[in-house]
Amino acid sequence: MPNMSPNKVPMPHQEPNVRNKNVAEVATGYTLEMAQEEADRCLQCKHKPCVNGCPVGVQIPEFIALIKEGDIEGAYDKIKETNALPAVCGRVCPQEDQCEKLCVRAIKHEAVGIGRLERFVADYHMANGENKIPTIEKNGHKVAVVGAGPAGLTCAGDLAKKGYEVTVYEALHKAGGVLEYGIPEFRLPKAIVSKEVQALKDLGVHMETNMVIGKVFDIDELFEDGNEAVFIGSGAGLPNFMKIPGENLNGVFSANEFLTRFNLMKAYDVEADTPIFKGKKVAVVGGGNVAMDAARCAKRLGAEVYIVYRRGTEELPARKEEVEHAMEEGIIFKTLNNPVQVLGDDKGNVRAIECVQMELGEPDESGRRRPVIKEGSNFTLDIDCMIMSIGTSPNPLIHRTTEGLDTNKWGCLIADPKTGATTREGVFAGGDAVTGAATVILAMGAGKEAAQAMDEYIQNK
Amino acid sequence: MYKIVEKERLNPTVTKMVVEAPAIAKKAKAGQFIILRSHEMGERIPLTVADYDREKGLVTIIYQLVGRSTMLLDNLEVGDAILDFVGPLGVPSHVEGMKRVCVVGGGVGCAIAYPTAKALYDNGTEVTVITGFRNKDLEILRDEFEAVSHHMYTMSDDGTVGEKGLVTNKLQELLDAGEVFDEVIAIGPLVMMKFVCQLTKQYDVKTTVSMNPIMIDGTGMCGCCRLSVNNEMKFACVDGPDFDGHQVDFDEAIARSRQYADFEAKAREKDCHLFHKEVR
Numbered sequence: 001m002p003n004m005s006p007n008k009v010p011m012p013h014q015e016p017n018v019r020n021k022n023v024a025e026v027a028t029g030y031t032l033e034m035a036q037e038e039a040d041r042c043l044q045c046k047h048k049p050c051v052n053g054c055p056v057g058v059q060i061p062e063f064i065a066l067i068k069e070g071d072i073e074g075a076y077d078k079i080k081e082t083n084a085l086p087a088v089c090g091r092v093c094p095q096e097d098q099c100e101k102l103c104v105r106a107i108k109h110e111a112v113g114i115g116r117l118e119r120f121v122a123d124y125h126m127a128n129g130e131n132k133i134p135t136i137e138k139n140g141h142k143v144a145v146v147g148a149g150p151a152g153l154t155c156a157g158d159l160a161k162k163g164y165e166v167t168v169y170e171a172l173h174k175a176g177g178v179l180e181y182g183i184p185e186f187r188l189p190k191a192i193v194s195k196e197v198q199a200l201k202d203l204g205v206h207m208e209t210n211m212v213i214g215k216v217f218d219i220d221e222l223f224e225d226g227n228e229a230v231f232i233g234s235g236a237g238l239p240n241f242m243k244i245p246g247e248n249l250n251g252v253f254s255a256n257e258f259l260t261r262f263n264l265m266k267a268y269d270v271e272a273d274t275p276i277f278k279g280k281k282v283a284v285v286g287g288g289n290v291a292m293d294a295a296r297c298a299k300r301l302g303a304e305v306y307i308v309y310r311r312g313t314e315e316l317p318a319r320k321e322e323v324e325h326a327m328e329e330g331i332i333f334k335t336l337n338n339p340v341q342v343l344g345d346d347k348g349n350v351r352a353i354e355c356v357q358m359e360l361g362e363p364d365e366s367g368r369r370r371p372v373i374k375e376g377s378n379f380t381l382d383i384d385c386m387i388m389s390i391g392t393s394p395n396p397l398i399h400r401t402t403e404g405l406d407t408n409k410w411g412c413l414i415a416d417p418k419t420g421a422t423t424r425e426g427v428f429a430g431g432d433a434v435t436g437a438a439t440v441i442l443a444m445g446a447g448k449e450a451a452q453a454m455d456e457y458i459q460n461k
Numbered sequence: 462m463y464k465i466v467e468k469e470r471l472n473p474t475v476t477k478m479v480v481e482a483p484a485i486a487k488k489a490k491a492g493q494f495i496i497l498r499s500h501e502m503g504e505r506i507p508l509t510v511a512d513y514d515r516e517k518g519l520v521t522i523i524y525q526l527v528g529r530s531t532m533l534l535d536n537l538e539v540g541d542a543i544l545d546f547v548g549p550l551g552v553p554s555h556v557e558g559m560k561r562v563c564v565v566g567g568g569v570g571c572a573i574a575y576p577t578a579k580a581l582y583d584n585g586t587e588v589t590v591i592t593g594f595r596n597k598d599l600e601i602l603r604d605e606f607e608a609v610s611h612h613m614y615t616m617s618d619d620g621t622v623g624e625k626g627l628v629t630n631k632l633q634e635l636l637d638a639g640e641v642f643d644e645v646i647a648i649g650p651l652v653m654m655k656f657v658c659q660l661t662k663q664y665d666v667k668t669t670v671s672m673n674p675i676m677i678d679g680t681g682m683c684g685c686c687r688l689s690v691n692n693e694m695k696f697a698c699v700d701g702p703d704f705d706g707h708q709v710d711f712d713e714a715i716a717r718s719r720q721y722a723d724f725e726a727k728a729r730e731k732d733c734h735l736f737h738k739e740v741r
């Protein structure tokens with residue numbers, strides 16, 4: 001008899017007023033007992049609707065059944081068949097819009113906590129299991145991967161397993177992409193990212209950091225070097241600004257800058273040499289995951305933090321769980337407001353922002369109600385730090401230095417949605433570089449499909 | 462890891478280091494820079510490629526000891542290795558098709574100006590060099606500049622080396638004497654570049670400056686290095702570091718360069734304690 005409780009087994013968390021002063025993980029994870037209790041809520045549906053919601057097709061009922069049986073290592077192997085980074089996905093996937101959305105239990109009550117179970121299995125394996133390093137027979141072919149984010153790492157892992165000699169070229173000094181420089185420690189501990197990267201190295205993948213492709217080597221040189229195909233997973237790292245007056249004042253940062261200082265450079269740690277601006281009153285502009293992360297980092301540095309977002313609370317594009325966590329931690333939401341100008345003092349530091357109030361009009365192309373300015377509603381908000389989290393675009397470096405690689409009008413690489421094949425022969429691409437800012441699991445899915453297509457391309461050459 | 466094969470103190474606060482980095486040495490051009498990190502908790506700092514040897518795979522950097530990161534770098538000796546060393550970054554300087562150019566270098570900016578002067582000289586340009594220092598002890602790269610210039614002038618604040626005065630005094634003197642330059646290239650402290658640009662604007666001489674804002678990634682990802690050029694936002698690491706000096710908003714750049722001044726002052730104090738301890 002399954003566990004018919006309407007709600008998920010609650011996830012243990014650090015207290016909001018404790019965690020908003022440290023960088024340790026917010027959600028501390030299920031115990032074996034909790035995981036088995038939650039696993040019992042799964043009805044083992046024959047038609048597996050949940051699996052259709054997972055971009056990489058994790059065999060959900062099967063791995064959950066193995067948890068029930070107490071075979072956690074078996075469950076891990078099951079997940080790993082289709083998902084290269086379970087410890088990451090279990091934490092950051094927008095499950096409520098994917099696997100859990102289609103779970104039959106979600107029709108009446110809460111879905112089965114698929115993400116939480118996935119995380120449990122991966123953590124359990126990291127703590128107790130041993131890493132089996134498979135012996136792989138080399139197939140004598142060489143390929144290159146540009147960018148060590150989730151797209152590139154997944155592609156590299158799949159190709160290495162097929163016997164390719166794979167080299168990953170990463171611009172920064174650490175592999176992981178947004179997992180390393182964007183998503184904060186308290187949501188995704190960096191030790192997990194390092195372990196996943198190490199697992200790839202164990203598979204024989206060469207990880208070359210400090211390699212900005214387009215500068216050190218260009219794509220043509222990667223081919224000259226004997227690579228038969230190249231995968232580009234360079235992400236969407238170029239920060240957008242609002243183009244309003246005062247954006248270059250001191251104290252105004254892109255979310256990328258603020259988060260890179262906090263995460264990649266560990267600026268929250270007194271031992272780190274990289275400085276970070278500790279604002280007293282911080283306005284984070286935007287309402288996505290990035291805005292929530294920036295706000296919660298600023299809070300942990302001791303600030304009073306506002307989220308300034310031009311639509312309503314309902315429209316916040318961030319994951320619901322992240323919005324709730326941010327609210328619990330004391331972030332103040334100023335929705336239906338939009339900055340029009342940043343005001344500075346005589347030393348060039350921010351002192352306030354001028355905002356207008358907004359109201360929601362008719363739905364726009366995205367289906368969300370379009371925000372319209374309320375005339376004459378201008379007001380100023382005193383702050384000493386502003387963080388722009390209004391989106392990013394693909395970095396133009398690679399397409400500028402590569403002949404025959406086309407992009408669309410938003411600067412995204414043009415690639416076949418099924419295979420990742422770009423307009424240049426032998427060059428494949430996927431992840432945020434193609435779609436614009438999206439999700440970890442979609443980037444991984446794209447890396448996986450491209451690996452398959454690259455293998456076919458090389459074998460049929 | 463990037464091995465240090467040579468280290469030389471050029472003056473009490475400026476050091477030259479030659480580092481093994483074959484991939485960078487192969488590609489580097491005048492005007493480009495690297496970003497390095499000397500230890501695990503270290504900051505990423507940009508330094509210009511002052512020279513390179515493509516055959517031997519060596520890159521030269523010349524840095525001034527200004528704060529914690531350059532001090533920690535300076536603790537490394539020949540045989541030690543630099544943890545991270547990435548480049549060549551930025552757009553190379555424009556050095557083609559010019560007949561007469563005046564290169565103005567101020568202080569450690571001379572290290573950045575030297576490869577550009579050399580590239581111009583090698584291209585057959587008639588090169589005039591004006592260097593400026595606070596005093597004789599701080600002078601660097603005299604022989605190097607002499608080897609790549611047709612006319613060379615040195616200025617110092619106190620007259621202990623070269624003539625007493627500022628680089629702008631000499632530049633104005635040359636322009637007033639009717640010297641014609643296709644371009645002036647000015648590299649040094651922001652204030653110096655600002656005044657060179659004010660001067661050359663009056664004489665309507667095209668002026669290129671090399672901007673050195675605070676950077677992190679150097680790949681166009683963080684926007685930390687942004688500045689206003691002709692009222693447009695530019696990222697120095699990918700759009701520069703060279704810009705048309707008559708279009709750069711120097712006052713904004715000066716304010717932005719002070720962003721972390723308090724933090725840096727504290728970091729320096731921390732270091733002084735650290736170094737006291739080490740000396741014992």
Ligand SMILES: Cc1cc2nc3c(=O)[nH]c(=O)nc-3n(C[C@H](O)[C@H](O)[C@H](O)COP(=O)(O)OP(=O)(O)OC[C@H]3O[C@@H](n4cnc5c(N)ncnc54)[C@H](O)[C@@H]3O)c2cc1C
Nearest residue numbers: 147149150151171177178182213235431432438439440443
């Ligand atoms: C703050 C933040 C929070 C997020 N939260 C979530 C979340 O909770 N859930 C979720 O699913 N998604 C989230 N996302 C989105 C998700 O992280 C991205 O969609 C995903 O990382 C994209 O993967 P990618 O591999 O395409 O690119 P990236 O992760 O961006 O990796 C690209 C890599 O390529 C490197 N690179 C770029 N140019 C070059 C070059 N020229 N040469 C060599 N290397 C290069 C970059 O340095 C980087 O390491 C978040 C994003 C951010 C910024």
Ligand SMILES: Cc1cc2nc3c(=O)[nH]c(=O)nc-3n(C[C@H](O)[C@H](O)[C@H](O)COP(=O)(O)OP(=O)(O)OC[C@H]3O[C@@H](n4cnc5c(N)ncnc54)[C@H](O)[C@@H]3O)c2cc1C
Nearest residue numbers: 506507508509523524525528529530531673674675676725
């Ligand atoms: C493209 C470029 C090329 C450069 N080339 C040279 C060079 O060839 N030789 C040389 O001596 N210096 C060069 N610099 C300046 C050099 O990067 C700084 O002096 C160095 O980062 C100072 O670090 P610090 O920790 O020792 O000093 P700090 O005490 O941290 O800072 C002193 C000053 O250096 C600047 N600075 C600090 N951190 C950075 C950073 N991450 N990026 C840029 N500037 C920073 C700030 O203006 C600061 O006020 C260059 C800078 C740029 C952007």
Ligand code: SF4
Nearest residue numbers: 054058089093098099
């Ligand atoms: S990878 Fe993401 S979408 Fe797929 S099952 Fe796991 S949590 Fe759900």
Ligand code: SF4
Nearest residue numbers: 042043045050103104
């Ligand atoms: S839909 Fe829900 S209950 Fe059914 S198998 Fe999937 S996770 Fe289990």
Ligand code: FES
Nearest residue numbers: 679681683684698
């Ligand atoms: S240093 Fe980050 S964008 Fe230039």
